[in-house]
Amino acid sequence: MAPLNVLMVCAEYAPLAKVGGLGDVTAALSAALAARGHQVRVVMPLYGQLDREALDIRPLKKLPGLALRAGGRMRDVRYHVRGRAAGRLQVFCVECADLFDRPGIYNGPDGEPFPDAVERMALHGRAALLLPRLLDWPADIVHVHDAQTVPAALYRRLWYAGRGLPGPGATVLTIHNLAHQEIHPAAAAEALGLPAGQAVYPGLLEFHGRINLMKAGILAADRLNTVSPGYARETVSGPEAGCGLHEVLAGRREAYTGILNGADYRTWDPGRDPLLPAVYDSGDLGGKVRCRDALLAELGLEAETDRHGRLRRPLCGFVGRLVTQKGVDLMLPILARLAGDGFRFAILGTGEKRLEDAVRRLAADQRGRIAFCDRYDEALAHRIYAGCDVFLMPSLFEPCGLSQMYALRYGSPPVVRRTGGLADTVVGHPDPDATGFVFGEPRSEDLLACLRAVEKTWADRDAWVRLQERGMALRFDWNASATAYEDLYAAALAGREGGRP
Ligand code: ADP
Numbered sequence: 001m002a003p004l005n006v007l008m009v010c011a012e013y014a015p016l017a018k019v020g021g022l023g024d025v026t027a028a029l030s031a032a033l034a035a036r037g038h039q040v041r042v043v044m045p046l047y048g049q050l051d052r053e054a055l056d057i058r059p060l061k062k063l064p065g066l067a068l069r070a071g072g073r074m075r076d077v078r079y080h081v082r083g084r085a086a087g088r089l090q091v092f093c094v095e096c097a098d099l100f101d102r103p104g105i106y107n108g109p110d111g112e113p114f115p116d117a118v119e120r121m122a123l124h125g126r127a128a129l130l131l132p133r134l135l136d137w138p139a140d141i142v143h144v145h146d147a148q149t150v151p152a153a154l155y156r157r158l159w160y161a162g163r164g165l166p167g168p169g170a171t172v173l174t175i176h177n178l179a180h181q182e183i184h185p186a187a188a189a190e191a192l193g194l195p196a197g198q199a200v201y202p203g204l205l206e207f208h209g210r211i212n213l214m215k216a217g218i219l220a221a222d223r224l225n226t227v228s229p230g231y232a233r234e235t236v237s238g239p240e241a242g243c244g245l246h247e248v249l250a251g252r253r254e255a256y257t258g259i260l261n262g263a264d265y266r267t268w269d270p271g272r273d274p275l276l277p278a279v280y281d282s283g284d285l286g287g288k289v290r291c292r293d294a295l296l297a298e299l300g301l302e303a304e305t306d307r308h309g310r311l312r313r314p315l316c317g318f319v320g321r322l323v324t325q326k327g328v329d330l331m332l333p334i335l336a337r338l339a340g341d342g343f344r345f346a347i348l349g350t351g352e353k354r355l356e357d358a359v360r361r362l363a364a365d366q367r368g369r370i371a372f373c374d375r376y377d378e379a380l381a382h383r384i385y386a387g388c389d390v391f392l393m394p395s396l397f398e399p400c401g402l403s404q405m406y407a408l409r410y411g412s413p414p415v416v417r418r419t420g421g422l423a424d425t426v427v428g429h430p431d432p433d434a435t436g437f438v439f440g441e442p443r444s445e446d447l448l449a450c451l452r453a454v455e456k457t458w459a460d461r462d463a464w465v466r467l468q469e470r471g472m473a474l475r476f477d478w479n480a481s482a483t484a485y486e487d488l489y490a491a492a493l494a495g496r497e498g499g500r501p
């Protein structure tokens with residue numbers, strides 16, 4: 001297709017700002033689109049924790065400072081750029097002392113969402129939509145990611161209809177997680193700078209007496225997608241998977257699709273990962289054993305090996321946000337028992353306090369068997385993907401999931417629940433094409449039964465290596481996903497030409 005100008009509006013962008021997979025995806029998708037010839041301009045907030053010097057982020061001198069309204073007040077804004085403002089992929093950061101110059105992406109140091117979250121989203125959206133005009137750069141596509149960047153799509157629809165924005169600016173919303181909808185009191189419409197009428201039926205924002213940005217985005221965007229075909233089907237199937245928006249989504253069925261994320265194998269490749277104590281690849285897994293031994297030693301885990309140096313039971317890894325979504329509650333009741341049987345566990349994550357506390361208690365009780373690292377640590381995450389034998393991801397729901405893709409590439413068969421993107425990416429034992437282990441019902445007993453199947457397969461060394469090798473050979477290719485986004489962009493543009501406001 002002819003090259004497009006894509007304005008990418010996002011709150012996370014790896015490695016600058018990342019809480020979970022969203023940051024990996026906005027960065028890898030932008031790079032894949034640029035590699036395919038498109039011009040991509042990313043706009044994210046200049047968060048206080050960003051080390052401008054180390055990241056080569058500087059003020060964009062050619063643009064003046066300006067004052068933009070958010071939350072009923074004018075705020076001083078400056079645009080910054082990362083590296084040289086040249087090339088097909090350029091990253092812009094919006095400086096605003098009032099709203100962004102503090103550490104944190106969504107939450108403050110107390111773990112609670114920022115009280116001025118709506119103002120932050122409003123300012124980010126305004127600053128993003130203004131950029132094409134300031135740069136005299138016609139945007140073909142305005143691509144927003146999750147509820148927090150929906151304001152940009154709303155402003156495009158409500159303020160810039162037919163004027164002000166150079167280029168057609170067809171809007172695309174990617175839903176990375178339907179559970180985070182940004183629901184706020186109706187009065188917050190004003191902080192967004194939108195008429196109060198939008199907060200009452202049939203306004204775009206109205207949601208049971210409050211406002212809901214995800215809902216508004218679903219209604220307003222020219223095209224929308226989520227990050228796996230499986231999750232796309234689930235979210236229109238009923239209120240639970242659809243988080244109360246299944247009918248809204250079903251109403252836009254024609255415009256809604258699922259596009260599987262890719263994995264960025266430039267960062268996630270055990271054959272040349274600089275963060276590992278030893279590299280390895282399929283055909284020679286010797287380095288993986290060294291990674292495992294180093295991980296056991298690092299985390300103080302004691303393990304029994306047979307005379308071939310093989311563990312009696314596998315070392316299980318978990319890397320992820322410790323939140324209800326990730327199925328941590330399914331793991332908690334059975335880990336001690338499995339540890340007693342010889343399994344070992346390396347757990348890295350932060351999140352809900354109740355889950356952090358429960359895992360911390362378990363690790364204290366099971367010292368030497370269960371290790372818990374309660375921090376965000378990119379390098380340790382790599383060492384766990386490489387050093388574990390199996391990777392646990394028993395999520396209750398999972399829009400796509402990247403961790404299981406990384407685990408597959410690192411030769412650590414994932415244990416997953418049959419849901420969303422996990423079901424789309426892992427083939428369960430005993431299928432001849434199996435790449436991991438899959439269970440159905442969200443019950444600890446079912447996870448336990450699955451780990452008993454792991455135990456059995458583990459005992460058969462050759463079968464285990466075949467399982468690893470099949471997973472390592474898979475590629476979830478960003479180039480393929482980027483072509484699917486091109487189709488979505490083309491449909492969004494065609495819809496706009498067809499007269500959508
Ligand atoms: P989600 O986006 O729901 O968190 P994904 O599987 O898509 O789930 O992506 C999670 C990403 O965040 C992966 O890159 C994973 O390695 C990373 N991650 C999560 N928690 C941590 C942590 N505590 N330390 C390092 N990386 C983490």
Ligand code: GLC
Pocket residue numbers: 020021022025176177227261398399400401402421
């Ligand atoms: C969300 C989802 C996760 C997905 C990621 C990137 O955080 O929870 O499943 O992989 O976004 O799209």
